[in-house]
Amino acid sequence: MDTVITRLDAGEFRDRLPEALGVYVDAMAYPPQVIRSRAPAWIEHSHRDGWSGVAAFEAPRRRLLGHARGPLVAICYGYRGAPGQWWYEQVARGLREQDTELPADYVELTELHVSPRYQGRGIGTGLLRSFLSGRTEESVLLSTPEVDDEANGAWRLYRSMGFTDVLRSYRFEGDARPFAVLSRPLPLTPLERPS
Numbered sequence: 562m563d564t565v566i567t568r569l570d571a572g573e574f575r576d577r578l579p580e581a582l583g584v585y586v587d588a589m590a591y592p593p594q595v596i597r598s599r600a601p602a603w604i605e606h607s608h609r610d611g612w613s614g615v616a617a618f619e620a621p622r623r624r625l626l627g628h629a630r631g632p633l634v635a636i637c638y639g640y641r642g643a644p645g646q647w648w649y650e651q652v653a654r655g656l657r658e659q660d661t662e663l664p665a666d667y668v669e670l671t672e673l674h675v676s677p678r679y680q681g682r683g684i685g686t687g688l689l690r691s692f693l694s695g696r697t698e699e700s701v702l703l704s705t706p707e708v709d710d711e712a713n714g715a716w717r718l719y720r721s722m723g724f725t726d727v728l729r730s731y732r733f734e735g736d737a738r739p740f741a742v743l744s745r746p747l748p749l750t751p752l753e754r755p756s
Contacts, residue, residue: 563620564679565630566687566755569638571607574614578603580633581616588674606671611641611698615691617675617684635675637688641698642669652702652742655728668696668747670703673715685718690755693747700746702727707739719743722753 619631724743
């Protein structure tokens with residue numbers, strides 16, 4: 562099944578929130594009740610300075626009643642990082658332990674998830690390129706769970722897009738898993754931009 566990648570404004574993101582959170586729990590193998598606990602945070606994120614989002618939808622076999630796309634199958638969003646945000650403060654704490662600081666001008670790639678049925682088709686790469694295209698910040702930062710030998714699709718995507726280590730085996734408050742914090746400079750090169 563073909564997919565269509567498109568930008569979302571904050572209102573459409575909020576309208577599509579149940580679908581987006583469904584993709585999130587599927588991709589992360591979380592229990593469905595996680596949707597209720599994450600929904601308020603995702604709504605709050607959509608009001609932050611510099612928020613932007615991109616989604617992939619099934620391309621319908623034929624256009625029905627004006628609908629140019631089917632169900633949402635992947636989601637990506639983020640916003641400008643700033644003091645006072647939970648993630649900013651957590652990462653800043655980790656960097657202070659290494660006698661360094663967060664960059665002054667970055668976009669936080671908050672979420673990027675592809676439904677398991679659609680993984681391995683380049684959708685994550687398309688989402689990431691679309692999300693980063695046109696961002697005005699000097700860099701992008703993200704966190705991702707550590708996995709042995711960086712052996713999963715998320716790690717392959719981030720490494721292929723030039724992300725490098727900022728923190729490794731970092732533990733965020735409230736989560737026992739180790740995470741990596743990764744970064745890359747912006748803007749995208751002409752070859753990295755969406756076609």
